[in-house]
Amino acid sequence: MTGQGLASDDARVPDDAAGLDTVLWEQFPESVAFCATDGVCLYVNPALERTYGRQRGEMLGQRLWDLYPEALRPQLQERFLRVAATGEPAEFEWHLAPRERWFVKRLFRSHGRVYVISREITSEKKQEAILRGLYDETRRAQRHAAFLAQASEVLASSLEHDEILQRLTNLAVPPLADGCCVDVPMPDGSVRRVAAAHVRPELVTRSREYHERFPLRLDDATGIGKVLRTGVTEFVPELRPEALFGDGEAARWVRELGVSAFITVPLMSRGRVLGALTLVNSGGGRRYTQADVRLAEDLARRAASSLDNGRLYTEAQEAIRARDSFLSVASHELNTPLTSLTLNVQALRRQLEPGHDPVVPGADSTITKVVAVQRQLARMSSLVRELLDVSRITAGRLRLEREDMDLAALTRELVPRFAEELARAGCALRLEAAEPATGHWDRLRMEQVLQNLLSNAIKYGRGRPIDVRVSSDETRVWLSVTDEGVGIAPEAQHRLFQRFERLASERHYGGLGLGLWIVKQIVDAMDGRILVRSAPGRGSTFTVELPRPARE
């Protein structure tokens, strides 16, 4: 009997190949060939015919390796002959490059023949490649995310413009680039390099020299200038200097700087291009892809937002400086005429007082008005003084004139001056300051503290009684002012001592929100502290605690 497809007329075909064996191989899904030990094909199955797209008749009698593309022949021949000679089976992967197909080939020797079984693994290979791609993509995304997280931290830790940009370039080299620089647009159309880093630091200098020779400009047709002008990323994965610059001097420089690829991304904020970040590759193992472009853009976004924060911070600082200097000038300007006005009104009042000679006609009715004017003036003077104090304290010019004094005596002396104010507000005042409370403090400043606290108690006291207490022990004295007025919400209490902080409605209560801030500055300067205990609708107690310093 003749087995299907068997070269039955070939004398070298062993008997059993014609029978049982080939019946099985015919049905086999894998490609099967068996050959004589010199490689001549004795049998190939239909699966092999299908795989190679050739008729069985063409293949039988040929050497197995001659059926393959030339480049693959030596490899197969060598392995085949080794198996034929040694009887050691072999297994290897086989890549049919022109058709992008992969196989696993198994070779073994039996009954004086060499069997070659081929299983196609193209789809496994493709899946593997997809998986590997996904894995690589995930790894890269993880690396990028970790890098960006670190970058955000580093960038946020400074508010200084140039410092942020230098940190940015240092961050990028070497993880993202061999070289990195940031350039900013200048109003005259030039470009200024504000930060640069390179794995070979000498190239930072070389590149500066290059740009001195060939300056970047905002109207450049390509490169950094164009990105600064248009705000659009530029990505050159493979830079051939001669293609861009011909064979001239510029091309030689670029070759010397070793730039083989670059990505330039804009640093944008609110639609404005603040600068351009350039990542440069020098052709080592790294190749830039779109993923790197996305990473660079992400990094640039973060850097731009840090720059924005820095700019806002600088602007805010400048605004504060401008405000403080305005306060200082304005309060001095207001104070000068106020002082002479006060003196003139005092003189006027003296002339109107009963018993003044000569008697001014109509003095009785005028004096009431003058008293009212004096009150308004006093109020105005105290507001201007607050402003003056603020500018002095802010400029670090709060100087204390310490002297030995008794806070209880000072309080007893000062409280009667508030009689008129208390009467107008309908507040009774209880004073408890019998015991001396001596120390070494600034008398005028202590007066100011007491005045502020008492004025507030009257202002916010709703006409209820006010208690002023001075007490002491060996090491400390306390001055407390308690009212039963509107009180202060707990969540607002920590803001009380801030500058310009006003909690009460502007409509009902006047004031600049400076008094308590000044009080705290004075108390702090005397190494004391101020505490508040208050509840809305139940009144407030402000307590100043001062140490009694050992006498000098």
Ligand code: ADP
């Ligand atoms: P102002 O000149 O506006 O009174 P202050 O610095 O003296 O400024 O006080 C800041 C804010 O604290 C006030 O606007 C007021 O809302 C609140 N405050 C101060 N003292 C009292 C008090 N005794 N009772 C209730 N609220 C007070």
